Amino acid sequence: MAPPELIPIAYEPHGRTEAIGHYTGGQFLASVTYAFPEGFRLDEGWEEQKRLYAVLHLFDAEGHYRDSQIWCAGSWAEQQLDPDGADSVLSRARARLATMLRSLPRRTYTDIAIRPFQLTVDGVFFGLVAKEDDDGPWAELYPDHLGFGEPWDGRYDT
Secondary structure, three states: OOOOOOEEEOOOOOOOOOOEEEEOOEEEEEEEEEEOOOOOOHHHOHHHHOEEEEEEEEEOOOOOEEEEEEEEEEEHHHHHHOOOOOOOHHHHHHHHHHHHHHOOOOOEEOOEEEOOEEEEEOOEEEEEEEEEEOOEEEEEEEOOOEEEEOOOOOOOEO
């Protein structure tokens, strides 16, 4: 059995899917997430390679991918210099994401259903990839590493 064409993602307040829903133009999926560039190797100074992104993906009402806004706030190394400060990497990423979300007219936070998509920005892979293996069909959101599968109710596994 193949994954469904539309992958449901459940809105979870205060969880990893707290910034998803609908707006006048369709659906959105947003997050603040750390990511490594493709081909990353641990011996290359992981603290500088691990980067924090504010991410907003936009979809039409039928779940087709439209566009993304992806902004790098800085590296893990920078975050460790001022982990709790108002100008920390994490604070900057959260502020940028809030600005991105405020730009969506008539936004409501709720469950969504989107089709697989993929893109690479700054050497980092972003997307929702549908797969099938011996255990059955599943989908994974990158770089967040949220897995979705049967019973396809929108709940994720990490």
